[in-house]
Amino acid sequence: MSDAPRKAGSRTIRSLYRRPAALKDTPTHYCPGCGHGTVHKLLAEVLDTLGIRERTIGIAPVGCAVRAYYYLNCDISEAAHGRAPAVACAIKRCLPDRIVFSYQGDGDLAAIGMGETIHAANRGENITVVFVNNTVYGMTGGQMAPTTLTGQRTSTTPGGRDAVSTGGPLHICELLNTLDGPWHIERVALDGPAGVRRTRKALTTAFQAQIDGKGYSLIEVLSPCPVHMHLPPVDAMRFVKEQMVASFPVKIFRQEGKRLA
Amino acid sequence: MADRVLMTGNDALGEGAIRAGCDAYFGYPITPQNELTAYMAVNMLRLGRVFIQAESELAAINMVFGAAAAGKRAMTSSSSPGISLKQEGISFIAAAELPAVIVNVQRGGPGLGNIAPAQGDYFQATRGGGHGDYRTIVLAPDSAQEMHDLTFDAFALADRYRSPVIILSDGRLGQMMEPIVLHKGPPPPVPPKPWALTGAKGRPANMIRSLIMEDGALEKHNIHLQAKFKRILKEVVRYEERETADADVLLVAYGTSARIAKGAVIQARSQGIKAGLLRPLTLWPYPHARLRALAPRLKGIVVIEMSAGQMLEDVQLAVGGSVPIAFVGRMGGGVPEERAVLAAIRRFAKPARRRSRP
Amino acid sequence: MVQKRYIVKISGDCCKGCQLCISVCPKKVLGMARNLNSRGHHHADVLRINDCIGCLQCADICPDAAIEIDVEEVGR
Numbered sequence: 001m002s003d004a005p006r007k008a009g010s011r012t013i014r015s016l017y018r019r020p021a022a023l024k025d026t027p028t029h030y031c032p033g034c035g036h037g038t039v040h041k042l043l044a045e046v047l048d049t050l051g052i053r054e055r056t057i058g059i060a061p062v063g064c065a066v067r068a069y070y071y072l073n074c075d076i077s078e079a080a081h082g083r084a085p086a087v088a089c090a091i092k093r094c095l096p097d098r099i100v101f102s103y104q105g106d107g108d109l110a111a112i113g114m115g116e117t118i119h120a121a122n123r124g125e126n127i128t129v130v131f132v133n134n135t136v137y138g139m140t141g142g143q144m145a146p147t148t149l150t151g152q153r154t155s156t157t158p159g160g161r162d163a164v165s166t167g168g169p170l171h172i173c174e175l176l177n178t179l180d181g182p183w184h185i186e187r188v189a190l191d192g193p194a195g196v197r198r199t200r201k202a203l204t205t206a207f208q209a210q211i212d213g214k215g216y217s218l219i220e221v222l223s224p225c226p227v228h229m230h231l232p233p234v235d236a237m238r239f240v241k242e243q244m245v246a247s248f249p250v251k252i253f254r255q256e257g258k259r260l261a
Numbered sequence: 262m263a264d265r266v267l268m269t270g271n272d273a274l275g276e277g278a279i280r281a282g283c284d285a286y287f288g289y290p291i292t293p294q295n296e297l298t299a300y301m302a303v304n305m306l307r308l309g310r311v312f313i314q315a316e317s318e319l320a321a322i323n324m325v326f327g328a329a330a331a332g333k334r335a336m337t338s339s340s341s342p343g344i345s346l347k348q349e350g351i352s353f354i355a356a357a358e359l360p361a362v363i364v365n366v367q368r369g370g371p372g373l374g375n376i377a378p379a380q381g382d383y384f385q386a387t388r389g390g391g392h393g394d395y396r397t398i399v400l401a402p403d404s405a406q407e408m409h410d411l412t413f414d415a416f417a418l419a420d421r422y423r424s425p426v427i428i429l430s431d432g433r434l435g436q437m438m439e440p441i442v443l444h445k446g447p448p449p450p451v452p453p454k455p456w457a458l459t460g461a462k463g464r465p466a467n468m469i470r471s472l473i474m475e476d477g478a479l480e481k482h483n484i485h486l487q488a489k490f491k492r493i494l495k496e497v498v499r500y501e502e503r504e505t506a507d508a509d510v511l512l513v514a515y516g517t518s519a520r521i522a523k524g525a526v527i528q529a530r531s532q533g534i535k536a537g538l539l540r541p542l543t544l545w546p547y548p549h550a551r552l553r554a555l556a557p558r559l560k561g562i563v564v565i566e567m568s569a570g571q572m573l574e575d576v577q578l579a580v581g582g583s584v585p586i587a588f589v590g591r592m593g594g595g596v597p598e599e600r601a602v603l604a605a606i607r608r609f610a611k612p613a614r615r616r617s618r619p
Numbered sequence: 620m621v622q623k624r625y626i627v628k629i630s631g632d633c634c635k636g637c638q639l640c641i642s643v644c645p646k647k648v649l650g651m652a653r654n655l656n657s658r659g660h661h662h663a664d665v666l667r668i669n670d671c672i673g674c675l676q677c678a679d680i681c682p683d684a685a686i687e688i689d690v691e692e693v694g695r
Contacts, residue, residue: 010694013626017678017688027658028683033637037682044684055460057331060470069468075458077330077469080353083323086315090327090335091458093311094285098460116323119316193643193676200679226637233637 020044022053024073033233035190035223035240036065039132042196043103044072046203050211056099057091059084061108064138068103082113085120088127099210101128107137110146110170117172121216124181128206129218131172134225135244142228146170149247154228169247173220177253183215185254189222191241195250214257222248265440270408270430273441274364275300277412278336282448283362285311285328285335287321291343292376293432294366298338318343322350322363329359330469332457334416334448338364340432341382342373345390351425352391355486356471360419362412363397364428366435369594377594378433378517383571386427387545394483396490398426398497399544401515405439411542417449422493429544431567433517433596499542500551504530508537510609511555513576514565515541518597522565525602533613536606544572552579561609562586565597585609625671626689633685634662640677640686646670649677 022044030037047053053074060068062081069076079087079102088102102120109117109131120127136154137143143156147169151160161168173187184206188199199221206217222244224236231239252260268276275297278286286305288298298314305312311328315321321337328335339347344365354361367382369375382390386399398418400411408430415426458467473479503526505511510529514522519540529536539555541548556562562584564573570588577586587605591597627648629640634656640663641649648671652664663685665671678686 011691012694013689013691015687015689016625016673017675017686019630019684019687023684027633030682032635032660032682033639034682037684038680041682041684054462057458057460059327062472066472069466069470073461073466075461075467077327077458078353078357078472079326080323080349083320083326083350086320086323087327087330089313090285090287090311090324091331093313094328094331094333095459115316116320119320123313193674193679196679233639234642237639237642 020048022047022073031227033226040071042200052099059088059102061104063105063108085116089125092127103130106133106145106147121176122179122181124215128210131220132223134223136228173253182254183257184209184217186252187220189250267438269438270405270434271296272300273405273409277409280444281413281416283336284333287313287315287324287337289318289321291340293435294338294340318346322347325361329361330458332454336362340366340368341370348391354425355395357469358423361425362415367431375594378431380567386429400428401544403516403519406441494546498546498548500548501540503538505537508535509560510536510606511559512538512563518565524599529606534610547575549579556580556584559584563605565589622693624691625673627665628687630685631656631662633683636661639680643676643680
């Protein structure tokens, strides 16, 4: 996003990147290097680029991102843990010309809220789900989440997650891809600048689909959680690139309503 | 004579909701209220309004949260076990001060229980079944007509106080057909809802939330809520009285139990016993004051419930031991019989003369 | 021929010193400032602006939208 070029003799100054207008000025509470901040920024950019901030209603999850309404400058409602898709569906049905997104973490979406996740997708509800997968419950101290990697250490898998007693990481995109309802399902990763650009593009695709009334879209964003990955931010980003992507392939699963192989 | 139509309580309530301007209904199958969900499916879709059969009662109450957050009139209905699943959602709705109507067509409990009528959810409804300090207005119909009429009051009260309102019914009221007069006229007026989430166009962004972490802020919010509940206590109490002017034995009952009590009053009066009935229409706020006012003249009170005795405690609270109380109760879907009520009345007052044929 | 000069502005207060921008800058333009910002974080700083090629990777990767970038074009 950039402002109009400013003339100064033959010298012009053009802005190449600005903090998105849809992002409030308050600095976030997220930990240094946390992917939520990045997703908020990209989400705000998309709201600006598509010109939909004033008719967008967001649902914040229970989790680190519950405070999204302090950062995103659009109408936002909290939802009980796991119930954001239900809240979002109702709002969209009541206000079909508004843009509605459900912003959720892995515990919210894939553990307690799995029922709501699957049924909103199965109904093909014309909403956009922004699913930030950082493999742990962040706000509550880094417990195992449905997407915790096998062998990954968390406060509730001190010896590393073992498949025998806890099962393996849960693949939401693949799961929802078996349903007929969804229009767009894509997984991206905040594993570097290219991954960020790809996330921006994916979010734009999803929100554009909703604007066009095409139906349910979900973007799963593999995201670093430095504190509970016990890594400094740069290494956490590498963890996403090397460990998470290996377990969660980055690709488009559903495009324009059609399953991709 | 106004035109009367024969309807089950469930259908009467559904029609009431539609005429009261219900914009969005979210249901889930559970006996004995399925007819209400089916009624809404037919009519809400016919009128182009929002209807979703949710994946669970828990999802349904959160859909009510969403619709209410969007400034719409929203309702859900269920029966006892389903209402238990909705308690967290109701606490969130109360905390976020959203208007909503929740219908409980009670069935036998606890657990899966049975599908017979019961009143075992009284505490849950009147004391707040979810977490935190909150109360919900609870309305108690005792006929198909009131299932219809009280729905208007429910939506009006929900909007006026920005609060969840529970209509506490039961399987008999829901399933039984009675002649009713359909409400004419417009729905209760919808107040302006500047707080609603409609898109921050030309105004700052709105937030609907109940996570309030700033130091002392949640207590301040609770103080605000308690002030509202006090206002409700003062402004919303409703009850029906029958033959209480000279009564020395007072029956206290609501819903189906009150229908039985009405018969018992007639029978007792025919035997020369001065019996009367106080029937709360609002179970919260409860008519404690009225009961306290009647107490000095009474030889005894007979409380009738389809439970182990829950409203009983509100009666005890009201009269504080100043009047002996007899309890006639049936559990597990059992329905109290008039004979048992008459026997309880006679503990406090003997028939004036031989039993005469009415 | 248009000569370009890039202007990279890092908001000291938004920055939390996560160093992601430093790690992705292909030209090692950025580094850590010695002082603390108002929230007690060491924050990133622009050390070698002349080497900047305007790839925007730092702005892209920043989780706090603390980096804004302009380009000054001098036409002949």
